[in-house]
Amino acid sequence: MPESRGKITFSGILKLLVLCAGACAMLYPFVFMILSSFKNNAEIIRNPPTFIPEVFTWDNYRKVFEENRFGRFFFNSVWLTCLKTSIILYSSAYFGYVFAKLRFRGKEALFLFVLATMMIPWPVTIVPQYQLMGWLGWVGEYTSLIIPSLFSTFGIFMMRQYMAAVPDELIEAARIDSAGEFTIFHRIVLPDVIPAVSALGIFQFLWVWDDYLWPFLMMQSMDRYTLPVGLSLFNGQYYNDNGGIFAAATISVLPVILVYLLFQRQFVEGIALTGIKG
Amino acid sequence: MKKLFACMLALLMVMSMFFGASAESTREGYVNTGKLHYDLNKEVNNGEPMTLEFWVQVELEETYRKWCDAYTALHPNITFNITSGSYDDHFMKLGMALPNKTGPHLFHMHNGFTDQFMANLKPYDPAVFPLEDLREDYTFVDESLYSGNMYYQGLAVMSxxxxxxxxxxxxxxxxxxxxxxxxxxxxxxxxxxxxxxxxxxxxxxxxxxxxxxxxxxxxxxxxxxxxxxxxxxxxxxxxxxxxxxxxxxxxxxxxxxxxxxxxxxxxxxxxxxxxxxxxxxxxxxxxxxxxxxxxxxxxxxxxxxxxxxxxxxxxxSNIEVSPAINGNVTDAEYAVINDFLCYLLSNDNFVLDFALKQYGTPTKKCLIENPDVQADEVLGTTARFMDRLIxxxxxxxxxxxxxxxxxxxxxxxxxxxxxxxxxxxxxxxxxxxxxxxxxxxxxxxxxxxxxxxx
Amino acid sequence: MQHQLKAGKNSRRLSQSQRIMIVIAVVALVVFYAVFFIFPIGYALTGSFFNWMPTKRVFSFVGLENYRKIFEQSTLGLAMGNTLVFTVVVTLGRTLLGLFFAALIYSMRRGRVLFRTIYFIPVITSTVAVSMVWKWMYEPSNGPLNYYLSLAGIAPQRFLIDSSQALWCVMAMTIWKETGYAMVMYMAGMTGIPGTLYEAAEMDGCTRWQAFRYITFPLLKTTTEFILLTSFVTYCQTFTQIDLMTKGGPGKASYTMVYYLYQEAFGNNRFGRASAIAFVLFAVILVFSVLQLRITRTKEAEKHA
Missing domain, CATH: 3.40.190.10 (Periplasmic binding protein-like II)
Incomplete structure (x- = not known):
């Protein structure tokens, strides 16, 4: 129901105002965070607070980078996140397709079973999972981070939802042409759900990127720490360096925003694609 | 009075060391004025290489790294791999690793976790750490024992x-x-x-x-x-x-x-x-x-x-303690770890570093009169009231x-x-x-x- | 298997490749979930009947003792109540706001991408980072929120250190962070609605509100269900922002179920009791889910009848 073309209406201006107010609310904490990361500690705690830094300083960033082996952590985070996200995307699409478009006995039960696992809070399973990793001899190995997250319940759930929207006629037509099911999945269905895959990709990327407790528990040597684990060293209970906290928070948030902005175009195009198919 | 006497004795020993001019005794900042014996020239692990995993609280990383490096300089066949975490994370990670027979060979300990970790620890070797020698050198020796065994020694008193x-x-x-x-x-x-x-x-x-x-x-x-x-x-x-x-x-x-x-x-x-x-x-x-x-x-x-x-x-009062030993270490590792811990505990400079880093009064008797400790308003004051701290x-x-x-x-x-x-x-x-x-x-x-x- | 019967119109024998695909999927899922989920969950369930202290290597049978203990303590009721309030308020808040902003942005001719991008930024940032920032903004003495309130002539608030406000402050932060997600989902759904429907509606003289009410909203049903279900499961397990912003306090005023069980497990080293709490929570979630499923099924049945 897009606005009728051309005219500037009162309701149009009102809408714009509401949207702008909302946008300010959405952005304020980030602007506040980024600006604060350039203030010195004395200015951060001043009352009443300043908005724009009076004395602009890079010190907070210098400290955070110097006191941490950031390069190594960053590198570990990047390759682990990319690898894990790619695996999850493919596996989610695959299972999503099977659950949405193929019929077999016990499908509903299997799906419910998969869904139910989402409802167990993680703190209680962490000890048995650790024990399992110990038995498998994976403690301290990258396998302990990769293998347990080959599949994502949320991903399967989401992809099934999207796969259901792929028109049956499309698939049926290919089946009549006696194309193999794998060919149909790879050649016809996957391209059709690219928007969903990229949406899921963004979420998975973020979750994997932010994942902190499990990598911390598993990785036994600092060379294998990821970025969030490295950042957590600065998040001690008595840590008082507010400038450092703001700088650290900014550093952990910025790469993610960049990735999102890069993905944005594909995301938008994807949504337009679904629009045509709808 | 007893304290004063002990310190004079210690001072005397320091002086005798200096005049004795033994180059080894001050090697890499090592100074031992106590009774606990440590032989700087003894080979460890038959000269075979060994790497020890050592987990520390992030605040202590620098201190421990310094003394691990000094030990490696003394025994080039022994190296350390230090991993640090914030206080909460450090102990949570240990709580997971130790019962699963993984984790570091030795780690920074806190006496509040004694009860929880006890089942997974090995005590210090009494042959290397005779209690009578320790009592001579340190306060809080008996308070640090757990069912008669020494799992750590208090190094700094906090109040x-x-x-x-x-x-x-x-x-x-x-x-x-x-x-x-x-x-x-x-x-x-x-x-x-x-x-x-x-x-x-x-x-x-x-x-x-x-x-x-x-x-x-x-x-x-x-x-x-x-x-x-x-x-x-x-x-x-x-x-x-x-x-x-x-x-x-x-x-x-x-x-x-x-x-x-x-x-x-x-x-x-x-x-x-x-x-x-x-x-x-x-x-x-x-x-x-x-x-x-x-x-x-x-x-x-x-x-x-x-x-x-x-x-x-x-x-x-409370004590900050020396590192504890993982119960799953092999005999060879156990021997090296004990040697390393003896190197630390017999070394006045390590204990002083540790106490100043944790900001507590050192428990090593010869350090109580140390000018760095005395000059500090917090540590000096606490030391004066030690008798009435429980x-x-x-x-x-x-x-x-x-x-x-x-x-x-x-x-x-x-x-x-x-x-x-x-x-x-x-x-x-x-x-x-x-x-x-x-x-x-x-x-x-x-x-x-x-x-x-x- | 009512579903299969209904779908029977195009049921036929599976092809070879379909069979392979299904076998791979079933085997992979069963093995994976058995190893990485069922085993730990079963272990934890067993543990809930034991005095279980992993660091002390204690694992001794105590029967229902853990469950008896938690039902005896008032914390369970408090945490359950807080979890319920949190889940309902945040789920509704982010869904309604998401729909509202989606409709608003979608009706704009220009700036759609810009606004969507902005509203989505909080979603993609880490909960840890934004919790830290918000905690600072809520600071009663020198945080910016009280400063702006004072400019508007409103008395300063105590926010996170006030037992009647703390949970609501965390909820506000969560809604702020998660609204963009619902919004993008809705916008994607709206793009999928063919424009011809609206043209027809316009010709029939529908107002824009009527078009929204009778065309847009019903067609977004799948999206709504998806958002509601995932929100429900996620917020029942709220932990991170509570841990970072209030530590469950003041007192226990903002205890949620997962924070409570985390405290029992890692604060008190009582994994048996923590597991018991987890399974009480699981039972509650299950009951709700079954109810929800029943309601949707009944509605669908009515529609088909």
Missing amino acids: CGVFYNKKMWAEAGLTENDIPKTWDDLAAAAVKLTQYDENGKVKVAGFNYNEMSMEYLITAMKYELGSAMFEKDGRTPLFNDDMKKVIEWLKNLYVEKKAGSVELPMSILSFSQSTSAMTYIGTWFGGWMQANAPDVEYGFFIMPSPDGNVPAAYDR YPGNYPDSYHSNLKKYFYDEVMLNGKDIDEMMQACKEEIIDSMESTEFVSEESRYPHADELKFE
Whole structure:
């Protein structure tokens, strides 16, 4: 129901105002965070607070980078996140397709079973999972981070939802042409759900990127720490360096925003694609 | 007197070492003036290479790295792989790793985790660490033992006290003579130091015990009134009228005297930001201030007694301890680890480094008179009161976290009734201690006869 | 298997490749979930009947003792209540706001991408980072929120240190962070609605509100269900922002179920009791899910009848 073309209406201006107010609310904490990361500690705690830094300083960033082996952590985070996200995307699409478009006995039960696992809070399973990793001899190995997250319940759930929207006629037509099911999945269905895959990709990327407790528990040597684990060293209970906290928070948030902005175009195009198919 | 004698002896030994001019004894900053023997020239692990995994709390990473490197310089076949984490994370990770037979060969320990980790530890080798030698060199030797075994040795004594902002102190017209001698003095000084904004709200608190101070202050003030932390059985928390009196006094300081406010940030943050003139906190705070707020000039005094007389105890003390050994190490690793730990414990310079980093008074007797320790206001003051500081043992963490939850959160923030909260808090502490084997050490305190246990 | 019967119109024998695909999927899922989920969950369930302290290597049978203990303590009721309030308020808040902003942005001719990008930024940032920032903004003495309130002539609030406000402050932060997600989902759904429907509606003289009410909203049903279900499961397990912003306090005023069980497990080293709490929570979630499923099924059945 897009606005009728051309005219500037009162309701149009009102809408714009509401949207702008909302946008300010959405952005304020980030602007506040980024600006604060350039203030010195004395200015951060001043009352009443300043908005724009009076004395602009890079010190907070210098400290955070110097006191941490950031390069190594960053590198570990990047390759682990990319690898894990790619695996999850493919596996989610695959299972999503099977659950949405193929019929077999016990499908509903299997799906419910998969869904139910989402409802167990993680703190209680962490000890048995650790024990399992110990038995498998994976403690301290990258396998302990990769293998347990080959599949994502949320991903399967989401992809099934999207796969259901792929028109049956499309698939049926290919089946009549006696194309193999794998060919149909790879050649016809996957391209059709690219928007969903990229949406899921963004979420998975973020979750994997932010994942902190499990990598911390598993990785036994600092060379294998990821970025969030490295950042957590600065998040001690008595840590008082507010400038450092703001700088650290900014550093952990910025790469993610960049990735999102890069993905944005594909995301938008994807949504337009679904629009045509709808 | 005994201490003085020991120190003179130590000094004599240092001098004899210097004049003996043995190059080995000072190699890489190693100085041993104690009885505990360590042979710098002995080969370890038959010269075979070995790498030891060593997990430390992030604050201690630098100190341990320095001495690990020094040890590697001495024994090039032994190297260390150090991994650090923040306090909470470090112990959570250990709690997972140790029972699963993984984890580091040795790690930074805290005595509050003794009960939890005991099943997964190996004691120090008594052949390398004869107790009589240790007793000669250190205080807190017997207090560090657990069922007769040595799993760690206390290296630094921590206590608490009042930190005050020297600049604000002077601005309020207070002098050195105004250092409080009684609780009333303290309250009066706090009132004098408080500043209000135009609406009458506290802008600068005279005294701040927000979020992480009140719980420890309650324990200290209760000791000063003569009441122990635990009852005779060593396990039931002693919650009596003295405790109620203390909580009421503290509440009164904020509510009636308006010398502080719960709306200010956490005690240590507010103090470092100069929005509080006094706060009560552990001696470690001295080191923290140097790292985080070097511009704020502070002074330190022990919490005064209620009436100016010497109380049963001024405060509680606790120890920061040496690294502990993973129970799953092989015999060869065990031998090397013991050699390394002996290198550390026999080395005055390590103990001094450690104590200054943790900001506690060193337990190594020869270091108490050390000029660095004496010159420091916090450590020097604590050392002078050592005789009246009581060590209650490695009681579980939940004791004070519950005190905080019930008396700071519920009473101060949520305005709940003190009697009810004392009842509820006691029940929760008893419940949380059910799973531990902790027994208080308070009865071993030299002045225990002056304490009430009921 | 009512579903299969209904779908029977195009049921036929599976092809070879379909069979392979299904076998791979079933085997992979069963093995994976058995190893990485069922085993740990079963272990934890067993543990809930034991005095279980992993670091002390204690694992001794105590029957229903753990469950008895938690039902005896008032914390369970408090945490359950908080969890329920949190889940309902945040789920509704982010869904309604998401729909509202989606409709608003979708009706704009220009700036759609810009606004969507902005509203989505909080979603993609880490909960840890934004919790830290918000905690600072809520600071009663020198945080910016009280400063802006004072400019508007409103008395300063105590926010996170006030037992009646703390949970709501965390909820506000969560809604702020998660609204963009619902919004993008709805916008994607709206793009899928063919424009011809609206043209027809316009010709029939529908107002824009009627078009929204009778065309847009019903067609977004799948999206709504998806958002509601995932929100429900996620917020029932709220932990991170509570841990970072209030530590469950003041007192226990903002305890949620997962924070409670985390405290029992890692604070008190009582994994048995923590597991018992987890399974009480699991039972509650299950009951709700079954109810929800029943309601949707009944509605669908009515529609088909």
